[in-house]
């Protein structure tokens with residue numbers, strides 16, 4: 287046998303190699319070994335029939351919360367991620383310098399989902415939402431963040447800060463300054479949670495560097511990307527052009543169809559689509575990353591562009607594009623198989639506005655490092 291596994295007859299959508307066509311994908315030793323118009327079934331030990339299905343690189347979610355039991359938002363990562371088609375996910379700031387080692391030992395190292403993390407600039411992480419983690423700026427300890435970030439650089443890709451009034455109060459700019467300082471020291475990127483900030487959003491994004499991420503970009507509260515008349519503020523287009531990443535980060539309170547429709551109509555597209563999946567939104571309105579992607583199909587973004595924002599672009603933001611987010615030969619053997627169902631599907635945003643969509647992506651199978659994910663057969 288030449289291959290371990292063959293995914294046969296699916297519509298392969300792999301923007302990293304500009305592919306949107308029927309292909310067979312073969313895996314060997316945990317990697318993508320071949321991708322061709324036709325690969326014989328007899329060449330593989332196991333064959334998955336993907337006829338009428340969509341085959342993508344293993345989906346990547348740039349914004350989740352996976353520190354179950356220790357932080358207010360933590361959910362068990364495998365239930366929400368790999369079991370729903372996401373092979374790689376980035377935990378964004380659940381843990382800070384004080385509790386990162388527990389997160390590493392008990393979650394990051396032992397999950398089936400391939401997890402990475404952004405360290406919270408607040409040493410406490412996100413333990414208790416009723417007392418903002420940056421309302422006392424002493425928690426933003428740059429020296430400790432740099433030490434823990436460096437020691438765990440195999441998992442830590444950068445630094446996160448939540449800058450909303452409730453979490454940072456008047457400390458938003460000082461917290462961001464410290465976040466950037468720590469990220470520079472570990473050569474990582476910054477992600478900021480925006481929405482209802484004390485400081486105007488334009489002043490905040492002006493501080494970001496190319497490659498830094500604004501998450502919750504299409505929230506429906508104050509200090510967003512639209513002005514009072516519903517027009518995209520020029521400053522944010524300029525930020526995007528100079529390389530600042532605008533990411534969705536849906537969450538329970540951070541994605542508005544109204545804002546997204548206006549932004550897309552003015553051709554201000556999100557660079558990346560992520561779920562902000564956590565314990566209290568996994569039963570809705572978020573559900574999972576595939577549902578979040580389906581909302582952008584409803585908004586009119588073509589499937590290819592939707593998948594690009596959870597594969598090719600996401601891997602590049604994380605600096606992992608050589609091995610993840612693509613089905614190129616030699617890449618990690620991560621594959622997600624989806625079905626584009628037709629019918630009537632209710633999709634709900636964070637403002638509890640529901641729409642009826644004629645199409646919805648649904649997860650069928652997940653392959654991670656060459657193995658079909660099957661939680662009951664470890």
Ligand SMILES: [Zn+2]
Nearest residue numbers: 349351378562
């Ligand atoms: Zn979040």
